[in-house]
Amino acid sequence: MSWVNAVVHGILLGGFYALLATGLSLMFGVMRIINLAHGSLALVGAYMTFLVVEHLHVSAYVALLPVLPGALIVGYLLQRTVLERSLRAGELVPLLTTFGMLIVIGNLLQYFFSPDVRGLGSGSIGTASWRATSSLTIPWFDVLVLGVAVGVLGGLHILLRHTQLGRELRATAADPDTVELLGVNARAVYARATAIAVATAALAGVFYAMRSNFDPTTGPTQLIYAFEAVVIGGIGSLWGTLVGGIVLGVAQTVGARIDVQYFALAGHVVFLAVLTVRAVVQAGGFRVALRTAG
Amino acid sequence: MSEHALPSASAPRVERWTPVSLGFTVALAGVLALLGFGPLLFGQGTIDNLTELYFLVILAIMWNALAGYGGLVSVGQQAFIGIGAYAVVFLSVEHSLSPYLAMALATLFGAAISIPLGAVVLWLRGGAFAIGMWVVAEVFAILVSLDATLGGGTGTSAVLAFNLRYTPEQRLHDTYWFAFAAAAISLAVVFALLRSRLGASLQAIRDDEDAAASVGVRVFFGKGVLFVLAGAGCTAAGAVIVAWQLSILPLGPDSIFGVNWTAKMIFMVLVGGLGTFEGPIVGAIVLYLLETYLSTRMGVWYLVMLGGIAIGVALLLPRGIWGTLQERLNTRLLPVGYRLRVGR
Secondary structure, X not given: OOHHXXXXXXXXXXXXXXXXXXXXXXXHHHHOOOOOOHHHHHHHHHHHHHHHHHHHOOOHHHHHHHHHHHHHHHHHHHHHHHHHHHHHHOOOHHHHHHHHHHHHXXXXXXXXXXXXXXXXXXXXXXXXXXXXXXXXXXXXHHHHHHHHHHHHHHHHHHHHHHOHHHHHHHHHHHOHHHHHHOOOOHHHHHHHHHHHHHHHHHHHHHHHHHHOOEOOOHHHHHHHHHHHHHHHHOOOOHHHHHHHHXXXXXXXXXXXXXXXXXXXXXXXXXXXXXXXXXXXXXXXXXXXXHHHHO | OOHHHOHHHHOOEEEOOOHHHHHHHHHHHHHHHHHHOHHHHOOXXXXXXXXXXXXXXXXXXXXXXXXXXXXXXXXXXXXXXXXHHHHHHHHXXXXXXXXXXXXXXXXHHHHHHHHHHHHHHOOOOHHHHXXXXXXXXXXXXXXXXXXXXXXXXXXXXXXXXHHHHOOHHHHHHHHHHHHHHHHHHHHHHHHXXXXXXHHHHHHHHHHOHHHHHHOOOOHHHXXXXXXXXXXXXXXXXXXXXXXXXXXXXXXXXXXXXXXHHXXXXXXXXXXXXOOOOOHHHHHHHHHXXXXXXXXXXXXXXXXXXXXXXXXXXXXXXXXXXXXXXXXXXXXXXXXXXXXXXXXX
16 A cells, blocks of 8 residues: 555545544534543444344445434433433533443443444445556545535534524524523523434444444444544534544554554544644743733 | 620631541541551451452542542543553563562652643543543553563563562562552542642632632642642552452453543442542442452443443432432541531
């Protein structure tokens, strides 16, 4: 695999990370909570699709038809039960409860589906690729995922900017108490945001399961990658998520080009480098502020 | 102009030491002194079990120090557990140091490494700090698994270092004493910290970081102290764990760098009582009992139960066992705070 090939594959992989991170970013933007169970919920989507494929003998694409509405419902109910109470209980509590969910989901999946490694077939597109030059091949499936990611982000952008629900979401994000005075049910708005977030997570989980093998312990890894994409791209920014995803994807594939074992490590290193640069800038800004004040 | 003219009898009094807390502190000191002679008093099974309890206590009070007093929820403290364990292997197996000297040095190393680390991650808040720490733990796990001299991905063992110098019984006893000393020192340091001026400012940071900063609390410094303390404590716990179980793995949720450690820390602190001094000790005892009597029988359901209970307690009993009891009985067994008494 050439360097150019590695970079192109990284960009395409970034589409997947953007899709994975969209829900995480949306929930943080609307409710200021980071859902630590996000990766685990993506994995639940993958396992539910796996069940449908196994029992109805349909392709994974068809299996999305029942799984995605199911994920919307799961997200809605999750917000109305656990998350809503967590939000009211204080700033730290959503972290504690979603971490508890991560542990519960991971181990339940292990119980019901065994720790075995599984895969979902991705159809004829899964193996097809376009050989642009002798050293550059473009897998169509990755292009499809990037396209879906851009479609989901664009759809969400339109939803937030141009629909009634979008206006309610933005207003509730800005000030939940005031929108209540204006007759908006903030809790219902939150629940819709979580429903959308869980559905996008499930969609990403299914794509993940189609492009590589998965097992019950991979949920937390997906959470970490999604989070890295969100932070690199600038927390709370929807299109920044796409940029962050691409940076992360390129870091990983270029790292893997050096040595296959550096795939995850390279992504983590870029993430920590971004944090360090921000820490230095913030600390520097701090000192400048102190100097001008003193 | 009647009772109000006699202010001295009914004015509120601020007190720290009460007869109850004095009595309990003395009793606790007695129990601790007794436990210090543990290997001379107990059988091997009990010594082994108490060692486990001690490292659970260390982990619980350190996680509580971060979250309960600094408002820092970390899901990556297993980074330090793994660093502690692997530092012991590195120093004692690779460089033939005495394992117990290696354990002490490992703790110092954990404290040292947490200073530059804290300078970066402490700029993060809330959930960003939580997952940021997790990434740190993953990075250390991957680095260790890439190092063939440390056993790579298949893990390593400290059994050689111990067996060369000690009989199994000596290892059991000395590990007990090391774990006991580490737990006692951890408790003493957190106790002193909470009673200090810094302790009060830390709780102000937890309650509202911006408000605390606005009244002159040095937020970053306070968080840094807690982070280094918790780093050293969790590293010491990791050093004890490797001496206790001998073999360690770097990768996977159940490994020495595994996220299941965080699940256990959160469980202990929430069940015992987040932000109370005594709570984590209570939580550690509860988890210790569950580990001893249920963990092997329940399989994966054990962690499902721990996670489920943690969620339930966070939502329904936010003060945990100890915090709730303390509120009901209106008493404090250890004098970490001040109490207001109105009237006689």
